[in-house]
Amino acid sequence: xxxxxxxxxxxxxxxxxxxxxxxxxxxxxxxxxxxxxxxxxxxxxxxxxxxxxxxxxxxxxxxxxxxxxxxxxxxxxxxxxxxxxxxxxxxxxxxxxxxxxxxxxxxxxxxxxxxxxxxxxxxxxxxxxxxxxxxxxxxxxxxxxxxxxxxxxxxxxxxxxxxxxxxxxxxxxxxxxxxxxxxxxxxxxxxxxxxxxxxxxxxxxxxxxxxxxxxxxxxxxxxxxxxxxxxxxxxxxxxxxxxxxxxxxxxxxxxxxxxxxxxxxxxxxxxxxxxxxxxxxxxxxxxxxxxxx
Numbered sequence: 071x072x073x074x075x076x077x078x079x080x081x082x083x084x085x086x087x088x089x090x091x092x093x094x095x096x097x098x099x100x101x102x103x104x105x106x107x108x109x110x111x112x113x114x115x116x117x118x119x120x121x122x123x124x125x126x127x128x129x130x131x132x133x134x135x136x137x138x139x140x141x142x143x144x145x146x147x148x149x150x151x152x153x154x155x156x157x158x159x160x161x162x163x164x165x166x167x168x169x170x171x172x173x174x175x176x177x178x179x180x181x182x183x184x185x186x187x188x189x190x191x192x193x194x195x196x197x198x199x200x201x202x203x204x205x206x207x208x209x210x211x212x213x214x215x216x217x218x219x220x221x222x223x224x225x226x227x228x229x230x231x232x233x234x235x236x237x238x239x240x241x242x243x244x245x246x247x248x249x250x251x252x253x254x255x256x257x258x259x260x261x262x263x264x265x266x267x268x269x270x271x272x273x274x275x276x277x278x279x280x281x282x283x284x285x286x287x288x289x290x291x292x293x294x295x296x297x298x299x300x301x302x303x304x305x306x307x308x309x310x311x312x313x314x315x316x317x318x319x320x321x322x323x324x325x326x327x328x329x330x331x332x333x334x335x336x337x338x339x340x341x342x343x344x345x346x347x348x349x350x351x352x353x354x355x356x357x358x359x360x361x362x363x
Contacts, residue, residue: 074110074118077103087120100157112144115159120178123154123162127172128180129189130161136175136200137183138209141247149189151181163193168223182218191217191236192229197254199236204250214240243267248294249282252326252335252346256283257290260350261343264292272315279312281323288346291316291323292339322346 078101080086086095091296095103099122104110110118112335116132128136135142149161156162161288171185181189183206190202206212214237221230239257243266244250257263264283268291272278307323316323322342326335 074102074104076121101141115148119148123150126150126152126154133180136180136207139205175333177269183212187212187217189218191233200239201250203240204244241266252294257354262362278315289321289346294326
C-alpha cells in the first residue's frame with residue numbers, strides 16, 4: 071500500500087482488517103493513515119491532506135515547498151483552499167480561486183507560483199511573510215507585478231494591506247531565513263536597503279568572497295554565521311584568511327551570530343556607514359535617533 075492511505079478503502083479492498091488498521095496504523099488526518107511509528111514527511115502530509123479533502127488545492131507555505139522553497143519543516147500545517155473538513159494539522163480557507171491560479175506539481179493540485187506568493191503575503195505577519203516570500207523567490211523567481219495583477223482580480227479580499235507592505239521587501243538573494251531577518255532588521259532601523267549576495271574581487275580580479283549583504287558604495291557588509299562556522303575548523307581557517315583580505319581591501323564586514331542583540335547589530339552597521347560617508351535622510355530621523363521607514 072502507498073503511504074499515506076485511506077483506511078476505509080484499504081479495509082474494503084481486503085488489504086487490512088479493521089483490527090490491523092486500528093493497532094498497526096495511526097491517522098494523520100480524518101480517515102487517512104500511516105504506519106504506527108512512521109515519521110511522516112511534509113510531502114506525505116500534503117498527499118494525506120489531498121486524500122482527506124478531495125477537490126481542495128494546496129496553498130500557502132506547503133505550496134511554496136512544492137514549488138521548491140526550502141526551510142519548510144515537516145510539521146508545518148498544510149494549507150488548503152476549498153471546502154475541506156477542518157481538523158488538526160490543516161488550515162482550510164474558503165477563498166475564490168480563478169482557473170489560471172491553479173496548477174499541478176507531481177500530480178498534486180497546488181496554487182500557482184504567483185498565487186502562492188499572493189497568499190503568503192496576505193496571510194502571514196510581515197516578517198514571516200517576507201521570509202517565506204524570499205525562500206519562494208530564491209527557488210523560483212516570480213514577478214511582483216504579476217502578483218499585484220492577482221490582487222486586482224480579487225478586489226476587497228482580506229489581507230491586501232499586508233500584501234502591499236510585504237511585496238516590496240522581497241529579495242530572492244537570501245540564502246537562509248536568518249539572512250532575511252537580518253536584512254529586515256537593517257531596513258526597519260532606517261538604514262539603506264542592502265544588496266544581497268554581493269561578490270568581492272581583489273585588485274587583480276581574483277575572487278575573494280560572496281557576502282550575504284552589503285552597502286557597496288560604503289564598503290560595509292554583513293554576514294550571518296550559522297553553525298558551520300562554529301563547528302568546522304577548515305571553514306574557520308578560511309574565514310580568518312578571507313577577512314584579512316577584506317580588511318586590506320578596505321571592507322568592514324560584520325559577522326552576526328544568533329546570540330547577538332539586535333540593537334548592537336544595528337549600532338555597528340550604522341556606525342560603520344556613517345564613518346564611511348552615509349548621510350541619513352531627515353525623514354529617517356526622529357528626536358535625534360534613526361527611525362524605521
